[in-house]
Each structure stands twice: as C-alpha cells, then as structure tokens.
Amino acid sequence: MTARRLDHGGRINRAHPLSFTFDGNTFRGYKGDTLASALMANNETVLGRSFKYHRPRGIMSAGVEESGAIVTVGRDASREPNVKAPMQELYEGLSAEGQNAWPNVRFDLGAINGLFSRFFAAGFYYKTFMGLPPFEWGHGTRLWMLYEKLIRKAAGMGSASREPDPDCYDHVHAFCDVLVVGSGPAGLTAALTAAEAGRDVILVEQDFELGGDTLSDPSREIERAQLVDALAKAGVRIMPRTTAFGLYDHGTAGLLERVTDHVADPADQLPRQRFWTVRSDATILATGALERSIAFDNNDRPGVMTAAAARSYLNRFGVLPGQKIVIATNNDSVHHTAVALASAGADVTLADIRKHGASDLPADIELREGVAPLKVHGRSGVEAVAFASASGNNWSAAGQTDCDLLLVSGGWSPVVNLSSHRGAKPAWNAELACFLPGLTNEPIYHAGSAAGIWEYEACKASGEWAATAALGEATAPPQPGGWSTPIKPLYEVRLPEAKTKAFVDFQHDVTGDDVRLAQQEGFVSVEHLKRYTTLGMATDQGKMGNVIGLALMADALGKDIPDAGTTRFRPPYTPVSIGALAGRNVGHHFKPLRRTPLHDWNLKHGATMTEAGPWHRPWYFAKTGEVIDEAYVREASTVRKTVGICDVSSLGKIAVQGPDAAEFLNRVYSNGFAKLPIGKARYGIMLRDDGFVMDDGTTWRLGETEFLMTTTTTNAGKVMVFMEELLQTRWPDLKVHVSSVSDEWAAVSVAGPKARATIAACLAEGEYISNEALPFMGVRKITLANGIPGLIARISFSGELAYELYVPAGHGAAMMDLLWPEAERQGGCLYGLEALGTLRIEKGHVTGAELDGRVTIDDAGLGKMASTKKPFIGSALRQRPDLLRHDRPQLVGIFPKNPGQTFKGGAILCADGEVSGFGEGWITGVTHSPMFGHWIGIGFISGGHTAWAGKTVIASDLTRSEDVEVEIVSPHMYDPEGVKMHG
Amino acid sequence: MVDRQSALAAHRRPQQTSFDGATGVSFSEVWAFSLVQIAAWPETLHSVGVTATKLAGCDAAPAPGRAVFEGTRTLMRVEPLKWWVLSEAPQDASSLPASEASQGAVLDLSHSRTWLRVSGDKAAPLLNHYLPINLSDRAFPVGSVATTAMHHIGVTLWRDEDAFNILLPRSLASSLFELFTESSSQYGYKFT
Incomplete structure (x- = not known):
C-alpha cells in the first residue's frame, strides 16, 4: 500500500496541523483526521498484530468494525488499550502504539506462532493442554490452570494500565419523545421530521461529525449541512461522539459519550466520558450497514480493506489509500468508489463476480467480470492479487494482477444489533444477502441502510417514514433494496483442497x-x-x-x-469502559458516607474516625503521643472511674405512633411492651419470622400513643423496612405510623460514676435527674442550660451509671460544648468505638458481631426475656427442636489461661487436643480489659460456659497459625449483679 | 436558645466556580426551617388534610406527588397518608399542632433533613446525573413532588417557581453535596 495525502479535498483542516506519535515515531496529521486516516496519510501500513497468529494487520475499515488497526492510546495511567484507530479522533500530542507484538508491530517475535498455525486451529488449547498426558492422566485439569495463565499471556490484545484511573466519569439520565440513533441521511431526516412535528428529539451519532455515509460524498455536502442546520433550529438535542451501545426495557437506551477522548489537554472539570441512560417513547435506529469482507487466502494482509473505507479516506480525509488498486465486489455499491479513486489518480481495476454484459464505468477503470479474489500475495502489504472464477460449485484460478491495495465489498450487513438486544430476531433476506431487522412489538423503527435500503433518496424517505411511525401514524414501511443489479452472494473463495488462511x-x-x-x-x-x-x-x-x-x-x-x-x-x-460504568461511585464516593451531627465536633476534638457500616464514627480520641491501644484502654478506664462521653447518634431511631403502637410493639418484640409505663424505657429483642434474633435495642414510651424505638446502627434500615412491611401486609388494621427519626436527633452516652453530676451541671434551672427523678430505665424530656430541649434516658451499655441524651441534631454541637467542659472538670474523657467495645465486652452485652443472623435469643443468653404469655414475631419457629438444643453454641466470656497472652477475634474455640474442623465455637470480640488487667473475649461455644467449667479450651486462629489456651467464663464478666448501673 | 448548626456547616462559605465563563448551577441552603409530618388514618384522611391545610395556610390539601405554596410555607403530600408542612422559619416544638391519636399523628422532623435549593440553567442536568426522573417543565412542572433516591440516598424533591428543592437526610447531606459540587464543576456553580 502506498498511501499519500492529497493536496486538496476532504473535510480535514489543512491549516491546523497536528503532531502525534505512533510506536515512538512522530507524524503529522490535521484537525479532522482520525488516527487511522493520519497514519494512512503517512503510509504506515502495519499497525497491529493478530490475536493468535501474530500476523501483521493494517487498516481494514473506517469505522467501529475495524479489526486490524487496533491500538493502545495514551500513556501511563491514561493508557487505553484496544482503541480502534478509525474511531480515534486525532489531537495534538496523541500518543499511540501497536499492541500484541514485541518488540513492535513491524518486527514481532510472536510471529513465530504463524509457523505453527496449522496446529492452532479451533479448540487447540483445550484439546492439547486439558488432561495432557502423561502428567494429567486421570487428574482432571490441574495443570490446565497453569497452562491457561501462559496461554493468556501469549495471546490477547492490549494491556490496560495497572495504575488508578486518573479520569472521572459521569452518569446522566435523559428523557425524550424520540431517540434517533445514527445521523446518515435517514437519521437526519427522521430527527428533523419528528422535531418539526413538535417532538422532543435526541439524535445520537458515534462519529464526531453528523452525516454518516454522506461525509464521504462531497456531492451531498450542501444538503447535509442544511439538514444539520435545520436540526439545530428545530431544537433537536444533538449528541456527537456518542454511541448507543444497548437497548433495554421500556425504551431505555444506554449511551456512551466520549467527552474528552479527542482533546489534547482536557479541562479538569470535565469528565472523560458520560454514561447516559436515555428513556424515550420511541426509538429510530438509523444505524447504517457494515460492508462485509470475503474469506480468501491472506484476506487479512495490510492493504486489504473494505471498499467504502477507501472512499471515506479519500473523500473525507483527503488520503489516496493506494496507487494501484483492485476493487473486488459482488454488488453495486463500489461504483462511486471506483470512479472517485480513479479521478484522484489511482490505477483502478474492478473485479466483479457478476457478469453485466455492459458497463458504464469510465474507460480508465479496467473491469474484470466473473472473477473474485483468490489470494493476496505479499507479507506486510499487498503486492498482487490472484483471481478465481467460479465453475459450477468450484473455483478455478483466473490469473493475477499486481496492486498495492485490494478493496473488498462482499455485501452489506444492516446494523441490527440494537433491536436484537430487544429480542427481535434478525430475518435473512436472500435477495439482498443480509439479515434485516426482526419484528418487534416495541416502538422501535429502522430506517436507511439499517433496514436494508441502499439508495440515498430512499434512505431519506425511510427516515421520514420512521419518524411518522414513531409519532404513531402507522403506514407501510418502505421496501428494502435499491441496487440495479442484484447482489451475487459470495462468502468464500478457495480452490478445492487448498490450504489457506x-x-x-x-x-x-x-x-x-x-x-x-x-x-x-x-x-x-x-x-x-x-x-x-x-x-x-x-x-x-x-x-x-x-x-x-x-x-x-x-x-x-x-x-x-x-x-x-x-x-x-x-x-x-462497542466496548464501554469500566470507568464509565462506575461513574462517580468510586473512591470515597463508592458509597454514601453518613456523618453524625457531631462529626465536625468530634474531629475538632481529636477523634480518629473509623467506618461503622455507612457511618464514620469516632474510633478513639488519642492524647498526644498515644497510640490506639493506649488510647482506648485509657478511655475505658476513665469511664469506669469518672465519666466518658460517646457519640451514639448513629443508633437507629424510629418513631412509633398511634393508638395501636403499644400493641404493635408487643407483637414485634419478644418481650412485653403493652404495659410499659409512660416515661420508661425497656430493652427489647425482636426476632425474625424464623425465630432467630433480628435486632435489639431500647424503646422509650414518650406518651400513651407515642414511642421512640432505638435499633442497632447496622440494622436500622432493616428494622424500619420490616415494620413497614408488617403494617402494610400483616396488620393493616393496626393504627400505627412508623417514621425514621435517626437523623432528627444527636445522641450521646454519658457513662461513669460521675455521669449524673456531669449532666446535672448542664441542665436548665429546675431540671433534676436524681435517682428518684430519673430511676434506672427512666425517660423524660429535658432542657439544657443553654435552652436546648431534648430527651434523657437512664440506660447503660457500658455497665456504669449511664444516660443517653438526645437533642435535635442541629443542636448537637452546642450540647457537646456544654457537656464536655463539665466532663473535663470531672476528670472525664471522650471515648470512641474501641473503648465502647471494651466496656460492652467486659459487661457481656451483645452487638451485631454476636447477633449475626445465626443466633437465637437463647443462644445469646436472653431466652428468659421471651414472653410465654403472648405470641410475637418468631415465637412459633423459635420453638423448633434444633433451636432449643442445650448443646447449641451459647454466649460466653473468654479469659486466657496465661494472663499475659492474647487471642484474636475470629478464632475458633476447640476442645483441648481437638483442633479441627469448625471446633466447638468461635470468638466474636476481644479486648484488653482494664478492669481485669488482661485480655478478654466474648463469643459462643457449645453448651455455654457451664459445660466448659474447669476445662482448657484452645482458641485456634487457623489463618494466622496461633493456638492459645483459654478458659470459658460467664459472659457477664464485669459487675454481673448490675450494681454499678443501678447505682 | 443557641443557633442551629447546618449539616453543611463545613461547606457553608461563599463558593463560585465557572466553566467556559458560565455558572450554570446555584446552590443555596435553607438551614433553619421547620418540617412537621402530619399523618392520618384512612378514615381521617379528609379531616387531617384540613388540619394540614390550615397549618400551611393553603386553600386545599395537595394530591400525592404535588405541593402547594403559601408564602414561606409549603404543603406536600409525601405518602398516601402523610403530609409534610415545611416552613422557612424554625418552629418551637411546643407550637406543633395538637392531634388526637384517633385522628392521626404529628411528628417534628425539622432537624432530620437538610434543605438544599438548586437553580440555574444546568440545575436539571446536574440533578439528572443522579436522578432518573424527567425534570423538564412539561413532565415535572412547578408544584411537582417526588420521593426518590440519589446515589442510594432517599430524598424528597419538589419544584417551585425559582428552583428545585431537595430535602436530604441530614447525615448524608454532606456526602451528597460533595458529589453535587464535583459534578457541577463542569457547569460552573456557586453556593450562597
């Protein structure tokens, strides 16, 4: 192939030269070029290597169907593999390289594969390597797993960057009356017709210019420009550089917009690509048709391409792709191409398998009828093409012609992909030798060559028809076809028994x-x-x-x-980048982050945060020089000795209101709530229908018909949804409303012997929280000294005298500004989740780590709470025999035999000398206990602590290879009588 | 009483960016407001609707998915049995309307949400980065209400004469606002 840029012609801007590199060499192109056209203009022929045989490949087309010029664009983190060069718009500084080759595409050591190509037929790898004797005789596919890695490394296409993607991507939703895909003459006409009828129209075009095939036809330029101008005036939303990659239910289309892939130095504010979800009432597919090749020996050599591609490179990009050109065809579509190439100075031979008997071709174009390409000669380019003529069902050689470019047109395949996504099975049309769009009941209409209509004016008319149909005015669709001489189906040319590629x-x-x-x-x-x-x-x-x-x-x-x-x-x-699928749901936006009302206050006061489900919660508040282990032990000790304040705003909070609220809660919780007095809180456990524990928490009765339920942080949403379901489906007769108020309140736990004194100093005049005024599990409204109204409940998770204070979320920081100085005066501290964990493990209180969905209320040691006098959710199925077995794993405390040793959460508990399988239980939480002065844990073991009294148990950490001797104790390790919290 | 603190306090500073010379999106926060939920039972829907209407100072209770405006007050039907009365002024809890349990339930949600107003030429395109709702004038005219989700977050959206309004769960407001501003940089935005 001896391609060259012409001095004139095409749609490129010769006044705007662009510099770019390919495989490290610098070239020049122009604005308006694609990477493929610019490389062709520089006579670069070998641009890639094939997938399996590493055969040299060049430009084969001028569109998304490109199968040869597949390259890697960009450098470092922005490296994008498998880019089709005809679809890559050229920009200043573009850097591209060939792929699947070493050291480069022109000289590729991998080409040695070609020498063994006769062995690499379909199924070669499976037949050869799976169960390869003698090593794998009777051993299945063990070695295959090894071979597979090597084979994958040897084959494949380009390689993506291993660095984080530096670009951002957007998701966008859009709506319209009519979505038109494709901007050829049919698409432009359809969009204009629908818009002028008052419809809201989106026109999508994967190219950077509108016009489709007319971009390669200078004689249509004026009309194309007028149509495009009219579209803008009619209010059509035009989306160039956008591919409709999929059609989905109910008129939903997936689009990928390439926003900055054509820009040398994109603005930081812009996303690289946008992933559009468009919902339309009707869809018009004017997606065109793709020209097919023909299978013949060496039909993949650089210098073999589709005929329409040559016309595009010549008329759109001003590149004459060859000097001595053979065009092989079986249809009428190459006529204009042959004339244009000859007019541009090429020596053109037209080989038409059909026999016309007469020709209207110019005299300078040689016509050979009744022949088809049999073989291409040349290795890295085309040197000659051998012909064959059909004789009966066989082919026979029919001479050869020297040339540097072979253009092939084996017919046209309408792009029916999108309607096929909707289940419309394409229908074969033998007359046109192509699949036409299948029938669909959905409002999807095909126009132009996508409907098998080949002639320009007919394409426009079909666009108008499609728009009319989309408007609901059904008429008979136009008939496909349009060639004056019928196509002669031709798919493969080979001599009998010939070995070919x-x-x-x-x-x-x-x-x-x-x-x-x-x-x-x-x-x-x-x-x-x-x-x-x-x-x-x-x-x-x-x-x-x-x-x-x-x-x-x-x-x-x-x-x-x-x-x-x-x-x-x-x-x-066409491929969609993973980044576009992810959109902005990456990094710290992978999931939404929940912040408590005290978030900023906590940070300002030295909190190190940790993730707790979707929340960020204080983990610990380290003093200068402290590490986490020192900080949490200090915090837990301080709570036991004086007072600590912990942000518990993330707890789920649900307002339960209505005349039947008490009855509702009585059915939801396993323990009784019907008679809970106003001004009292009660700890409750709710079960799932299957009898396992769902969640726990305290519920406060604020009035006769008003309750405030608290849930665990983790299960707040689940509990809310479950209660809504109960009210809507099982008990619609109950007059109860449930509303999430988790975000309404800022909440803190104030715990420790000095808790009452700390809070009392912060109350408005006349407010009291003495033991009489607010006994254990009491609840009341309260006003702080700065006038903030709130709620206070005397409940304890830590085992100490403790209160939970709730104020409206917007006043959370002000509450802390009041409480914290007083706590400091009392020698108190702020404490985080780590210390909270220590306190609750010492006390044997369960959390989500224990209530993991496998645990019954009896397993958790709380079976006595379950009422025997009323039915409740889960009350029947919790009585299943297997759930009542005494040897089920039950909640226990764990001490190391040697107080100097530690053990890990997640370890399994095994009988001494029997470390195997799943063991007898597992550890759910561990901590250093300041009260005991050694490591302690909480977990489950078969039969509970009484079954293991006096026995040595092994805490075995199988993943970290560590066995520690432990003893099993009651889960209520600290203050089992509850003296402290009742004090 | 002390001032109420916005969930967007860390972001509450005048910000303005432009892109290609344009500022397509304007954000503002109504940060001291009252939000009262008034819920009815099926048989008290009408009478409770009248109560909600009086509280909002409106002529009639709106249908589901609709809002009516009266001065600084907005009345929305957010669920079949629930109205929200929104006022651009904080309200003392003691001034909540009394409601017999047999009639319905009243709940103060004033601190549970962050009220963000989004306006400008690119307000709808910005919201459509996250919202699969047709926000055109024809499909979502003034007075429309949607209980929907953005970035997995349940939100309440409505449109008045000047802007789109969003009530975001307070705990998630900052996270979503960060996304808004990042997406808005391609249009230019200001926060007032």
Whole structure:
C-alpha cells in the first residue's frame, strides 16, 4: 500500500496541523483526521498484530468494525488499550502504539506462532493442554490452570494500565419523545421530521461529525449541512461522539459519550466520558450497514480493506489509500468508489463476480467480470492479487494482477444489533444477502441502510417514514433494496483442497477452516460454533464475521443460512469502559458516607474516625503521643472511674405512633411492651419470622400513643423496612405510623460514676435527674442550660451509671460544648468505638458481631426475656427442636489461661487436643480489659460456659497459625449483679 | 436558645466556580426551617388534610406527588397518608399542632433533613446525573413532588417557581453535596 495525502479535498483542516506519535515515531496529521486516516496519510501500513497468529494487520475499515488497526492510546495511567484507530479522533500530542507484538508491530517475535498455525486451529488449547498426558492422566485439569495463565499471556490484545484511573466519569439520565440513533441521511431526516412535528428529539451519532455515509460524498455536502442546520433550529438535542451501545426495557437506551477522548489537554472539570441512560417513547435506529469482507487466502494482509473505507479516506480525509488498486465486489455499491479513486489518480481495476454484459464505468477503470479474489500475495502489504472464477460449485484460478491495495465489498450487513438486544430476531433476506431487522412489538423503527435500503433518496424517505411511525401514524414501511443489479452472494473463495488462511473473524483469527472443523467435530449449533471457535466474540461482536461464519456453517451442513441459525447480538455494541460504568461511585464516593451531627465536633476534638457500616464514627480520641491501644484502654478506664462521653447518634431511631403502637410493639418484640409505663424505657429483642434474633435495642414510651424505638446502627434500615412491611401486609388494621427519626436527633452516652453530676451541671434551672427523678430505665424530656430541649434516658451499655441524651441534631454541637467542659472538670474523657467495645465486652452485652443472623435469643443468653404469655414475631419457629438444643453454641466470656497472652477475634474455640474442623465455637470480640488487667473475649461455644467449667479450651486462629489456651467464663464478666448501673 | 448548626456547616462559605465563563448551577441552603409530618388514618384522611391545610395556610390539601405554596410555607403530600408542612422559619416544638391519636399523628422532623435549593440553567442536568426522573417543565412542572433516591440516598424533591428543592437526610447531606459540587464543576456553580 502506498498511501499519500492529497493536496486538496476532504473535510480535514489543512491549516491546523497536528503532531502525534505512533510506536515512538512522530507524524503529522490535521484537525479532522482520525488516527487511522493520519497514519494512512503517512503510509504506515502495519499497525497491529493478530490475536493468535501474530500476523501483521493494517487498516481494514473506517469505522467501529475495524479489526486490524487496533491500538493502545495514551500513556501511563491514561493508557487505553484496544482503541480502534478509525474511531480515534486525532489531537495534538496523541500518543499511540501497536499492541500484541514485541518488540513492535513491524518486527514481532510472536510471529513465530504463524509457523505453527496449522496446529492452532479451533479448540487447540483445550484439546492439547486439558488432561495432557502423561502428567494429567486421570487428574482432571490441574495443570490446565497453569497452562491457561501462559496461554493468556501469549495471546490477547492490549494491556490496560495497572495504575488508578486518573479520569472521572459521569452518569446522566435523559428523557425524550424520540431517540434517533445514527445521523446518515435517514437519521437526519427522521430527527428533523419528528422535531418539526413538535417532538422532543435526541439524535445520537458515534462519529464526531453528523452525516454518516454522506461525509464521504462531497456531492451531498450542501444538503447535509442544511439538514444539520435545520436540526439545530428545530431544537433537536444533538449528541456527537456518542454511541448507543444497548437497548433495554421500556425504551431505555444506554449511551456512551466520549467527552474528552479527542482533546489534547482536557479541562479538569470535565469528565472523560458520560454514561447516559436515555428513556424515550420511541426509538429510530438509523444505524447504517457494515460492508462485509470475503474469506480468501491472506484476506487479512495490510492493504486489504473494505471498499467504502477507501472512499471515506479519500473523500473525507483527503488520503489516496493506494496507487494501484483492485476493487473486488459482488454488488453495486463500489461504483462511486471506483470512479472517485480513479479521478484522484489511482490505477483502478474492478473485479466483479457478476457478469453485466455492459458497463458504464469510465474507460480508465479496467473491469474484470466473473472473477473474485483468490489470494493476496505479499507479507506486510499487498503486492498482487490472484483471481478465481467460479465453475459450477468450484473455483478455478483466473490469473493475477499486481496492486498495492485490494478493496473488498462482499455485501452489506444492516446494523441490527440494537433491536436484537430487544429480542427481535434478525430475518435473512436472500435477495439482498443480509439479515434485516426482526419484528418487534416495541416502538422501535429502522430506517436507511439499517433496514436494508441502499439508495440515498430512499434512505431519506425511510427516515421520514420512521419518524411518522414513531409519532404513531402507522403506514407501510418502505421496501428494502435499491441496487440495479442484484447482489451475487459470495462468502468464500478457495480452490478445492487448498490450504489457506482465509479469515472470517479477523479479531479472533478465526478462519473458514476453523468453522468447518467445528462442524466436523459436532458443533453444529451456531451457538456452539461461536463458543468453540470464538467467532464473533470480543470487541467485534460479530460485526465483520458473523454472516460469513454462518454462511460457511450452513454450507458445511448443507443448509440455507436462515436454517443454520443466527446468534443474538448482546450489549454493548462497542466496548464501554469500566470507568464509565462506575461513574462517580468510586473512591470515597463508592458509597454514601453518613456523618453524625457531631462529626465536625468530634474531629475538632481529636477523634480518629473509623467506618461503622455507612457511618464514620469516632474510633478513639488519642492524647498526644498515644497510640490506639493506649488510647482506648485509657478511655475505658476513665469511664469506669469518672465519666466518658460517646457519640451514639448513629443508633437507629424510629418513631412509633398511634393508638395501636403499644400493641404493635408487643407483637414485634419478644418481650412485653403493652404495659410499659409512660416515661420508661425497656430493652427489647425482636426476632425474625424464623425465630432467630433480628435486632435489639431500647424503646422509650414518650406518651400513651407515642414511642421512640432505638435499633442497632447496622440494622436500622432493616428494622424500619420490616415494620413497614408488617403494617402494610400483616396488620393493616393496626393504627400505627412508623417514621425514621435517626437523623432528627444527636445522641450521646454519658457513662461513669460521675455521669449524673456531669449532666446535672448542664441542665436548665429546675431540671433534676436524681435517682428518684430519673430511676434506672427512666425517660423524660429535658432542657439544657443553654435552652436546648431534648430527651434523657437512664440506660447503660457500658455497665456504669449511664444516660443517653438526645437533642435535635442541629443542636448537637452546642450540647457537646456544654457537656464536655463539665466532663473535663470531672476528670472525664471522650471515648470512641474501641473503648465502647471494651466496656460492652467486659459487661457481656451483645452487638451485631454476636447477633449475626445465626443466633437465637437463647443462644445469646436472653431466652428468659421471651414472653410465654403472648405470641410475637418468631415465637412459633423459635420453638423448633434444633433451636432449643442445650448443646447449641451459647454466649460466653473468654479469659486466657496465661494472663499475659492474647487471642484474636475470629478464632475458633476447640476442645483441648481437638483442633479441627469448625471446633466447638468461635470468638466474636476481644479486648484488653482494664478492669481485669488482661485480655478478654466474648463469643459462643457449645453448651455455654457451664459445660466448659474447669476445662482448657484452645482458641485456634487457623489463618494466622496461633493456638492459645483459654478458659470459658460467664459472659457477664464485669459487675454481673448490675450494681454499678443501678447505682 | 443557641443557633442551629447546618449539616453543611463545613461547606457553608461563599463558593463560585465557572466553566467556559458560565455558572450554570446555584446552590443555596435553607438551614433553619421547620418540617412537621402530619399523618392520618384512612378514615381521617379528609379531616387531617384540613388540619394540614390550615397549618400551611393553603386553600386545599395537595394530591400525592404535588405541593402547594403559601408564602414561606409549603404543603406536600409525601405518602398516601402523610403530609409534610415545611416552613422557612424554625418552629418551637411546643407550637406543633395538637392531634388526637384517633385522628392521626404529628411528628417534628425539622432537624432530620437538610434543605438544599438548586437553580440555574444546568440545575436539571446536574440533578439528572443522579436522578432518573424527567425534570423538564412539561413532565415535572412547578408544584411537582417526588420521593426518590440519589446515589442510594432517599430524598424528597419538589419544584417551585425559582428552583428545585431537595430535602436530604441530614447525615448524608454532606456526602451528597460533595458529589453535587464535583459534578457541577463542569457547569460552573456557586453556593450562597
């Protein structure tokens, strides 16, 4: 191929040169170029290496169907592999490189694979390496797992960056009356017709210019420009550089907009790509058609491309792609191409398998009728093409012609992918030798060559029809076709018994022989063919190879093409980057972060935060020089000795209101709530229907018909949803409203012997919280000294004298500004989750770590709470015999035999000398206990602590290879009588 | 009494960015407001609706998915049996309307939400980065209300004459606002 840039012509801006590099060499192109056109203009022929055989590959097309010029664009973290060069808009400084080659695409050591290509037929790897004797004789696929890594390393396409993606991506939702995909003459006409009828229209075009095929036809430029201008005036929302990659239920389309992929120095504010979800009332698919190749020997050599591509490079980009050109065709579509190339100075031969008997071609174009390409000569480029002529069912050689470019047109395949996504099975049209869009009941309409309409004016008319149909005015659709001489189906050219490399799927190196081999080996279903040969997989998704593959399979089976079947196209039509799928849901926005009302106050006062579900909560408040282990032990000790304040705002809070609120709670909780007095709180446990514990917490009765339920931080949402479900489905007769008020309140726990004194000093005049005024489990409204109203409950999680103070969230920081100085005066501290864990483990209180969905109320040692006098959720199924077994794992405390030793959460508990399997139990939480002066734990073990009294148990950490001797004790390790919290 | 603190306190400083010379999105926060939930039982829907209407000072209770405005007050039907009365002024809890349990339930939610107003040419496009709702004038005119979700967060959205209004759960407001501003940088934005 001896391509060159012409001095004139095309849509490029010669006044705006651009510099770019390919494989480290610097080249020049122009604004308006694609990477492919610019490389072609610089006569770069070998741009890639094939997937399996490492054969040299060059530009094969001018669009998304490209299977040769697949390159890597960008550097370092922005490196993007498998970019199709015809789709990459050129920009200043673009850096690209060939892929699947070493050291480079022009000289690739991997090409040695080609020498063994006869062994690399379809199924080679599986047949050769799976169960490879003698090593794997009878051993299954163990060694295959090793081979697979090596094979994958040797094959494949480009490699992505291993660095974090530096770009950002957006998700966007949009709505319209009519979505038009494609901006060829049919798409432009459809969009304009719908918009002028008053519809809200979005027009999507994957190219950076509107016009489709007319961009390669200078004679249509004025009309194209007028149409585009009219679209803007009609209010059509035009989205260039945007690919509709999938159609989904109810008129939903997935689009990928490439926002900055064409920009040398994109603004930081812009996303690289936008992932659009568009919902439309009707969809018009004017997606065009793709020109097919033909399978013949060496049909993948650089310098073999589709005929329409050459027309595009010539007329759109001002590049004459060859000097001595052969065009091989079986249809009418190449006529204009031949004329244009000849007019540009090329020596053109047209080889038409059909015999016309007469020709209206210019005299300087040589016409050879009745012949088709048999073989390309040349290795890294085209040097000559050998022809064959058909004689009966066989082919015979028919001479050869020297050339540097072979253009092939084996027919056209309408792009029916998107409607296929909706389950519309494409229908084979033997007259046009292509699949036409299948029938669908959805408001999806095809126009232009996507509907098999080849002629320009007919395409426009079909666009108008599609718009009219989308408006609900049904008329008969236009008929497909438009060529004056019928196409002669042609899929493969080969001499009988000849050994060839005739490619069907260029991207996966699938040949015609592979298809026949699959058939011989019994893979007669087209779906099996696809999987065995990988035909139509990967980024091509059957754009280039599907029809030829089906035709060869049908031929091998002795069937017609429609009888051989067709595979359904699946999204995406073209690849979608993972970044676009993720959008902004990455990094710290991977999930929404919940902050308590005291978040900023906590940070200001030295909190180190940790994640607790979706929340950020204070982990510990280290003093200068302290590490976490020192900080939490100090905090827990301080709570036991004086007072500590802990942010507990993240607890779930649910307002339960209504005349039947008490009855409702009585049914939800396993213990009684019907008679809970006003001004009292009660600890409650609720079960799931299956009898296992769902959640626990205290519920406060604020009035006759008003309760405030608290839940664990983790289960707040689950409990709320469950209660809504109960009220809506099981007990709709109950007059109860439940509303989440988790965010309404800022809440702190003030715990320790000095808790009462600390709070009392912060109350408004006349407020009292003496033992008489606020006894254990008492609740009341309160006003702080600074006028903030709130609630106070005397409840304890730490085992100390403790209160929970609730104030409206916006006053949380002000409450802390009042409480904290007083706590400091009392010698108190702020404490975080780590110390909270220490305090509750010492006390034997359960959390989500224990109530993990496998635990019954009896397992947790709280079975006596369950009422025997009333039914409640889970009351029946908790009585299942297996849940009542005495040897079930039950809550226990754990001490090390040697007080100097520690053990880890997650370790299993085993009988001494029997460390195996799942053991007898497990450890859910551990801490250093300041009260005991050694390590302690909480967990479960079969039969509970009485069954293991006096026995040595092994805490075995299998993943960290550590066995520690422990003893099992009561879970109520600290103040089991509850003297402290009742004090 | 002390002032109420906004969940967006860390962000509450005048901010303005532009892109291509434009500032397409304006954010503002109504940070001291009252939000009262008035819930009815099926048989008291009408009478409680009248109560809600009186509290809001409106002529009639709106249908589900609709809001009515009266001065600085907004009345929305957020669930089949629930209204929200929103006022751009904080309200003392003691001034909540009394309601017999047999009639319905009243709940103060004033501190549970962050009220963000989003306006400007690019307000709808910005919200559509996160909201699968058609926000065009035709599909979501003034007075429309949606209980929906953005970035997994349940929010209440309504449109008045000047802006889109969003009530965000207070604990998640900062996280979502950070996303808003990051997405808005491509349009230019200001926060007042």
